[in-house]
Amino acid sequence: MNDTTDEAALRSGEPTPKQVKQKPAPLTDEEKAAKIQQEADALLLASESGDLDTMHKKVAWVLNHYPEARDSDIALQIAFWEAFEPDFDGEHVHRSQLYKFARLNSLTRARATIQNKYSLFVASPHVRKQRGTLSEEERQKIIDQEPAYPSWVVYADESGKQSQRRVVGSVWFLHPPTLLTVDNAIRGLRARINYDGEFHFTRISNNNLPQYIELADLLAAHASVLSFNAISMSRLGVNADNAIGRLYYHLIVRGIEHEDASGRAPLPRSLNLTKDAEEAGRDELLFAELDDQLKQAAASRFHNQLKIDRLSAVASSTLNLLQVADLYAGSLNRLLEFGRTGPQTAKDEFAQYFFRVLCLTEVSTDSIDDSDHSMHLVLSVT
Secondary structure, three states, rough: HHHHHHHHHHHHOOOOOOOOOOOOOOOOHHHHHHHHHHHHHHHHHHHOOOOOHHHHHHHHHHHHHHHHHHHHHHHHHHHHHHHOOOOOOOOOOOHHOOOOOOOOHHHHHHHHHHHHHHHOOOOHHHHHHHHHHHHHHHHHHHHHHOOOEEEEEEEOOOOOOOOOEEEEEEEEEOOHHHHHHHHHHHHHHHHOOOOOOOOOOHHHOOHHHHHHHHHHHHHOOOOOHEEEEEEEEEEEOOOOOOOOHHHHHHHHHHHHHHHHHHOOOOOOEEEEEEEEEEOOHHHHHHHHHHHHHHHHHHHHHOOEEEEEEEEEEEEEHHHHHHHHHHHHHHHHHHHHOOOOOOOHHHHHHHHHHHHOOOOOOOOOEEEEEEOEEEEEEOOOOO
């Protein structure tokens, strides 16, 4: 009977029962929420890693690194042009360029999706309220009167878990577009040397040393837009794991004071810190304590001119710039532990070259007394 039905359907041009596809069952609320969370996680990782092949990923990158763009679509447009439109000089826009540059309505739609659907990089509470109650013109007028804080973007990693000293090394970007420039340069180097693995200090060997030297040379070419700051402490007689939060705190606070005093990146500023992910629970506890301590310092030491924007932990294998922080921390730890004496391995050669080509201070440090811990700070002098 089924065959007869199929033949009749074929003669009439109608699809047979066998050809009719069953529609997938609608997603449950839990499945919809899980799907949205998965998309949000992928977008967040893209905004951190520099994998920016869509409009939404680029807008997420801007919202991540330009906090003022979360509240103001005009600030979003300017920051987007500055980062992704090579012909934009930062000041003037020719009439013909308006037809080529990303348009405000496209950026606004992407921003709304990222903030409202994925709950990422949301606007400040009062702006969220204004967006629901005020006209666009009134809202923008209020926002444009508010000061916008530029960002410090900091990548940090730890070294020395098995050595005599514990080191936290960090690379600081004082202007977000330079972050993108350096990351793209590293991607170009990877393509040229056909290397898609992780740059990691512990993996340096005689076989791959030339590749690591090329990376150090690339960083030296961009040294004017980078700062390298580190802090260390002896593991002898103390629980260095319990003190790691204090290491991060002093590194960030002293680094801010250094950049402000040097005039390279004066306050007011916002802070975006990304560290290499360790154990999830350990990172959550570290950030909870560090966020509270830094907010206290923002009020007491920096007179409310510092905003703690984002503290996040990401696997270094996904971020080129975290790998740079690892190489710095590993190199410094090598120099602090062995100096220039003893057998000269590939790691020793790289550590010495890294500090030399970037004109970094090797082991001269400032002491910090913190309760029972004696810490030593190494600040960039490039």
